[in-house]
Amino acid sequence: NEIQIFCPATIANVSCGFDVLGLCLESVGDEMTITKTDRMGVRITDIIGANLPLEAEKNVAGVAALSLLHHLLPNCGFDIKITKNIKAGSGIGSSAASAAGAVYGINKLLGSPLTDKELIYFAMQGEALASGSPHADNVSPALLGGFTLVRSYDPLDVIAITAPPELYVTVIHPQIELKTKDARSVLKENISLKKATIQCGNLGGLISGLYTQNYDLIGRCLHDELVEPVRSILIPKFAELKEAAKQAGALGGGISGSGPSVFALSRGETTARKAAEAFAAIMQQTSVPFEAHVSAI
Ligand code: HSE
Numbered sequence: 001n002e003i004q005i006f007c008p009a010t011i012a013n014v015s016c017g018f019d020v021l022g023l024c025l026e027s028v029g030d031e032m033t034i035t036k037t038d039r040m041g042v043r044i045t046d047i048i049g050a051n052l053p054l055e056a057e058k059n060v061a062g063v064a065a066l067s068l069l070h071h072l073l074p075n076c077g078f079d080i081k082i083t084k085n086i087k088a089g090s091g092i093g094s095s096a097a098s099a100a101g102a103v104y105g106i107n108k109l110l111g112s113p114l115t116d117k118e119l120i121y122f123a124m125q126g127e128a129l130a131s132g133s134p135h136a137d138n139v140s141p142a143l144l145g146g147f148t149l150v151r152s153y154d155p156l157d158v159i160a161i162t163a164p165p166e167l168y169v170t171v172i173h174p175q176i177e178l179k180t181k182d183a184r185s186v187l188k189e190n191i192s193l194k195k196a197t198i199q200c201g202n203l204g205g206l207i208s209g210l211y212t213q214n215y216d217l218i219g220r221c222l223h224d225e226l227v228e229p230v231r232s233i234l235i236p237k238f239a240e241l242k243e244a245a246k247q248a249g250a251l252g253g254g255i256s257g258s259g260p261s262v263f264a265l266s267r268g269e270t271t272a273r274k275a276a277e278a279f280a281a282i283m284q285q286t287s288v289p290f291e292a293h294v295s296a297i
Pocket of ligand 1: 020093180285
């Protein structure tokens with residue numbers, strides 16, 4: 001009647017896949033304990049490590065859980081306790097971890113009436129509360145692991161892609177809070193055909209690189225024509241961070257989700273750790289505190 005869950009951090013967009021591509025960090029994330037109770041509804045009983053609303057209707061995990069309960073109509077309720085390790089507004093899927101964890105745990109406690117893929121829609125309802133848009137590029141990898149591609153939002157069609165075995169991710173989180181809502185409001189509504197063409201080439205190439213484990217091809221495709229030029233202005237030392245990771249041997253990188261975190265992909269853990277050191281050396285030139293993570297995917 002009780003389940004303990006690891007709710008992984010995720011990186012959305014992965015440079016060339018705005019709102020459609022995401023990846024899951026194997027070893028960075030929150031923890032959640034969900035208990036099945038006789039009292040109907042959802043209660044957030046405790047949140048450790050963050051100052052977030054306990055009221056279910058105002059909490060990302062609560063909203064995702066309630067949307068699932070409205071669909072499944074079980075004869076019971078759930079208490080949710082959350083330990084947040086992922087900071088809100090960091091760009092590594094803090095809200096998605098909570099939303100995905102809540103629906104995953106409740107579904108398990110109910111004997112798995114839905115598949116993990118079917119849970120994506122309900123987790124998206126939590127994302128909508130957090131950012132004003134029900135994007136699925138964080139909740140999908142949080143629920144399915146590895147890389148995911150949202151092929152279509154309507155109807156929802158998500159493809160899970162296994163990460164190449166030697167691919168590691170490095171993330172640096174400059175500790176300034178950048179709300180997804182604000183980082184979305186600076187984006188342009190329209191893009192040029194020329195930019196769309198380049199973006200399509202890179203996204204197709206990246207997916208191909210993942211399937212064929214072609215690390216060089218993956219690196220060549222980590223380029224964003226659409227969002228990075230606009231958002232990078234909001235991130236301290238963005239260009240230097242990206243360049244430093246490449247100099248350290250990383251395949252490439254970009255903005256993690258809506259920022260301010262910056263990520264790099266590397267072949268092998270050793271290079272990923274070197275990229276983390278290179279990121280840290282750049283951040284040390286600023287007065288902004290930061291946190292770095294290295295993880296398998
Ligand atoms: N795709 C979303 C964005 C991810 O870039 O706004 C937010 O984490």
